[in-house]
Amino acid sequence: MTETTNDIRVRFAPSPTGNLHIGGARTAVYNWAFAKRNGGKFILRIEDTDPERSTPQNTAQIIRSLKWLGLSWDEGPEVGGDYGPYLQTERFSTYGEALESLKAKDAVYPCFCTTDELAQRRDAAMAAKNYSGYDRKCRHLSKEEASARINNGEAHTWRLKIPLDRGDVEFDDLVFGNTTFPITQMDDFILVRSDGSPTYNYVVCLDDALMKISHVIRGDDHLSNTPKQILVYEALGMPVPRFAHLSMILGPDGKRLSKRHGATSVEAYKEQGFFPGALLNYLSLLGWSLDGETTIFDAEVLCDNFSLDRVSKNSAVFDEKKLEWVNASYIKEMGAPDFIDALLPYLREYGFIRNGSVMYDSDMQLVSGAKANDTDIENDVDKNRKWYEDIYPLIAERAKTIDEAAKMTAYLFSGSDVYLDEASINKCLKVEGAKHILERVTEVLSSSELNWNTTCIEDELRKLPDEMGIKPKVVFQAVRVAICGNTVSPPLFESIELLGAINTIARLLKATVIAS
RNA sequence: GUCCCCAUCGUCUAGCGGCCAAGGACGCCGGCUUCUCAGGUCGGAAACGGAGAUUCGAAUUCUUCUGGGGACACCA
Numbered sequence: 116m117t118e119t120t121n122d123i124r125v126r127f128a129p130s131p132t133g134n135l136h137i138g139g140a141r142t143a144v145y146n147w148a149f150a151k152r153n154g155g156k157f158i159l160r161i162e163d164t165d166p167e168r169s170t171p172q173n174t175a176q177i178i179r180s181l182k183w184l185g186l187s188w189d190e191g192p193e194v195g196g197d198y199g200p201y202l203q204t205e206r207f208s209t210y211g212e213a214l215e216s217l218k219a220k221d222a223v224y225p226c227f228c229t230t231d232e233l234a235q236r237r238d239a240a241m242a243a244k245n246y247s248g249y250d251r252k253c254r255h256l257s258k259e260e261a262s263a264r265i266n267n268g269e270a271h272t273w274r275l276k277i278p279l280d281r282g283d284v285e286f287d288d289l290v291f292g293n294t295t296f297p298i299t300q301m302d303d304f305i306l307v308r309s310d311g312s313p314t315y316n317y318v319v320c321l322d323d324a325l326m327k328i329s330h331v332i333r334g335d336d337h338l339s340n341t342p343k344q345i346l347v348y349e350a351l352g353m354p355v356p357r358f359a360h361l362s363m364i365l366g367p368d369g370k371r372l373s374k375r376h377g378a379t380s381v382e383a384y385k386e387q388g389f390f391p392g393a394l395l396n397y398l399s400l401l402g403w404s405l406d407g408e409t410t411i412f413d414a415e416v417l418c419d420n421f422s423l424d425r426v427s428k429n430s431a432v433f434d435e436k437k438l439e440w441v442n443a444s445y446i447k448e449m450g451a452p453d454f455i456d457a458l459l460p461y462l463r464e465y466g467f468i469r470n471g472s473v474m475y476d477s478d479m480q481l482v483s484g485a486k487a488n489d490t491d492i493e494n495d496v497d498k499n500r501k502w503y504e505d506i507y508p509l510i511a512e513r514a515k516t517i518d519e520a521a522k523m524t525a526y527l528f529s530g531s532d533v534y535l536d537e538a539s540i541n542k543c544l545k546v547e548g549a550k551h552i553l554e555r556v557t558e559v560l561s562s563s564e565l566n567w568n569t570t571c572i573e574d575e576l577r578k579l580p581d582e583m584g585i586k587p588k589v590v591f592q593a594v595r596v597a598i599c600g601n602t603v604s605p606p607l608f609e610s611i612e613l614l615g616a617i618n619t620i621a622r623l624l625k626a627t628v629i630a631s
Numbered sequence: 632g633u634c635c636c637c638a639u640c641g642u643c644u645a646g647c648g649g650c651c652a653a654g655g656a657c658g659c660c661g662g663c664u665u666c667u668c669a670g671g672u673c674g675g676a677a678a679c680g681g682a683g684a685u686u687c688g689a690a691u692u693c694u695u696c697u698g699g700g701g702a703c704a705c706c707a
Binding site: 128163169248305312511595602 | 632
């Protein structure tokens with residue numbers, strides 16, 4: 116036995132007709148994990164043979180998403196390999212050679228039916244409700260007639276001559292188990308188009324065989340393509356790989372996940388502030404389980420434990436709520452340093468800087484102030500690392516995504532002013548006694564005796580409700596709105612410490628003017 | 632119309648003939664904690680699609696019905 120036949124080689128073969136979506140990403144993850152688990156190779160191949168819809172931009176985008184997710188390939192674009200090229204459009208020469216061998220074996224035949232004729236006959240058969248594939252009109256042409264017409268320059272495709280006497284096509288799917296397709300149902304499908312280009316079901320076999328792919332792990336929608344492909348491998352005289360089909364991912368309505376369900380691309384989740392590890396974690400769970408108990412695990416655990424026999428056969432509904440929960444638990448676990456690093460791009464986007472002046476409304480529309488520039492922000496983070504890291508505990512248990520986290524911190528970056536939410540003003544400031552509360556709080560916080568830290572600030576302010584005979588909740592909500600701008604905010608006393616005396620007092624004074 | 636596949640709480644799943652009057656997680660509901668919101672914590676409601684059969688015993692095996700999904704292109 117040769118080493119190569121035993122080597123585990125799997126591939127992810129997206130067609131660059133769009134960006135990497137959730138379903139594709141999960142397929143990639145499972146392939147990758149399977150390769151890692153079994154000491155095999157993970158190969159990336161781009162199926163760009165549809166010139167109408169494939170673009171280099173999409174290819175680049177898919178590669179970017181894959182990398183972001185933390186998946187790396189042993190062979191493929193950018194890294195090369197011994198079985199390239201890894202772009203199908205660069206492999207056309209191999210397809211022609213293989214066709215010649217199929218002709219020599221009499222495994223294919225030329226078909227002169229035009230697209231229109233085919234469509235007409237198909238529609239008629241469909242209407243009569245007895246469609247069963249190509250009617251094999253040209254299969255019965257004599258050799259002489261066929262070659263005469265070819266020599267005559269007549270346009271033709273090449274169809275696979277299904278061996279009707281072969282017996283049913285049976286294979287043992289690693290997820291679905293034994294599956295059988297009656298040979299009588301098999302269509303003499305087209306391998307090579309009239310323009311000489313190969314069709315999917317043909318190239319995919321050739322590529323997989325030539326790249327020595329041992330396991331084809333792909334979407335469920337290919338299950339019924341599998342018998343066709345097995346027939347191609349057989350016609351070609353090449354070894355048939357093992358197959359593992361993954362069930363579809365559905366939207367909340369139980370229909371196949373698509374754009375109309377909202378965000379479906381990996382890129383979109385990245386932009387929304389999800390972590391690659393969290394998405395990878397959640398994606399792993401869609402159709403696979405570690406032990407039925409564990410829900411949070413990292414890539415290493417996945418790679419050490421992944422197995423196809425724990426892959427579920429039924430389709431899974433994509434649950435954004437659970438993804439959010441997984442992501443939130445990553446935020447809770449990550450710690451301040453990593454959090455600040457993750458937050459940095461958002462600080463840049465919004466122009467946030469300590470003691471800055473950018474003011475955003477509740478929908479993150481810029482109200483006033485100037486965004487800080489990137490360099491200043493980076494320098495500021497370097498210089499005041501501790502201050503930035505202190506934000507983490509306030510946000511970590513509240514935010515589901517980093518983007519959300521960034522928005523929650525907006526009030527910390529508008530300096531001596533803060534955007535006051537209209538409803539919050541009405542509820543907590545324009546009410547009897549609010550002015551008095553703010554004046555007292557200002558007084559207390561202005562004291563030169565006060566140590567400006569959370570503990571001391573809290574100790575002093577907590578005396579106020581009793582002193583004034585007002586419920587703590589009323590007092591602190593008024594202060595909260597004055598300082599954070601909203602009835603809902605991260606913890607008050609910590610916020611006051613972070614904001615510093617000058618900003619805090621300034622905000623209190625402004626709110627006092629509004630209050631009644 | 633033909634062929635293929637699937638079927639456990641709302642959702643993701645554990646379960647591979649007795650350990651299951653079905654376990655975990657998200658979500659949901661309620662208590663507690665409390666400066667808001669979260670979080671934490673304690674508790675709760677919530678599922679084996681129907682019918683037969685095999686067996687001492689079935690969520691687990693078989694048959695069938697129903698329901699859902701997929702494929703049948705000179706797309707991939």
